[in-house]
Amino acid sequence: EVQLVESGGGLVQPGGSLKLSCAASGFTFSGSAMHWVRQASGKGLEWVGRIRSKANSYATAYAASVKGRFTISRDDSKNTAYLQMNSLKTEDTAVYYCTSFTVVTPSGAFDIWGQGTMVTVSS
Amino acid sequence: SYELTQLPSVSVSPGQTARITCSGDVLGENYADWYQQKPGQAPELVIYEDSERYPGIPERFSGSTSGNTTTLTISRVLTEDEADYYCLSGDEDNWVFGGGTKLTVL
Numbered sequence: 001e002v003q004l005v006e007s008g009g010g011l012v013q014p015g016g017s018l019k020l021s022c023a024a025s026g027f028t029f030s031g032s033a034m035h036w037v038r039q040a041s042g043k044g045l046e047w048v049g050r051i052r053s054k055a056n057s058y059a060t061a062y063a064a065s066v067k068g069r070f071t072i073s074r075d076d077s078k079n080t081a082y083l084q085m086n087s088l089k090t091e092d093t094a095v096y097y098c099t100s101f102t103v104v105t106p107s108g109a110f111d112i113w114g115q116g117t118m119v120t121v122s123s
Numbered sequence: 124s125y126e127l128t129q130l131p132s133v134s135v136s137p138g139q140t141a142r143i144t145c146s147g148d149v150l151g152e153n154y155a156d157w158y159q160q161k162p163g164q165a166p167e168l169v170i171y172e173d174s175e176r177y178p179g180i181p182e183r184f185s186g187s188t189s190g191n192t193t194t195l196t197i198s199r200v201l202t203e204d205e206a207d208y209y210c211l212s213g214d215e216d217n218w219v220f221g222g223g224t225k226l227t228v229l
Contacts, residue, residue, distance in 0.1 A: 061216040109171035
């Protein structure tokens with residue numbers, strides 16, 4: 001079964017840090033780019049960033065709203081992607097999803113989604 | 124950075140056709156995808172590469188793009204189609220979602 005499972009969410013104070021994990025199974029993780037998307041309560045989806053595969057030099061890209069504060073990494077030996085979040089702000093409060101694609105969508109449309117993990121930034 | 128514009132809401136009666144549009148300059152050069160999201164659930168891919176229906180998605184769902192506007196069309200709308208719909212597009216380094224359209228089936 002193709003699956004993504006996020007973990008690591010929780011409550012953190014403004015200015016603090018948190019690291020999310022995304023465990024993958026059922027597809028060729030090492031060959032796939034991994035993306036993170038977030039959604040504040042009652043709001044729309046926001047693309048956060050992505051990391052490409054080893055074949056593409058693990059290249060990363062980020063939304064302007066998180067660039068310089070968030071870092072995406074991956075461990076292909078563990079089939080896991082990570083989102084390191086530093087200097088957190090209250091506006092980073094959201095459900096964070098990891099997402100990727102299978103061979104069904106060669107253009108890279110996101111056909112695999114995790115269930116999401118909640119991050120709350122509050123004092 | 125890119126922007127994609129969607130109307131916040133669309134309402135239709137069961138059996139009618141719903142058209143949800145998404146506009147932005149990025150659509151002139153890149154594919155668009157459409158995602159359906161129901162309350163408390165993760166998004167699900169409905170249409171990819173402008174007009175390709177994802178496996179398992181009913182034929183009632185179709186997509187098209189003309190110029191800088193992409194359109195998700197839902198024919199013979201059912202109550203179960205009530206959800207938020209988001210378009211997505213971008214290049215290799217920058218992806219953007221539209222603001223989302225809430226489809227209400229009256």
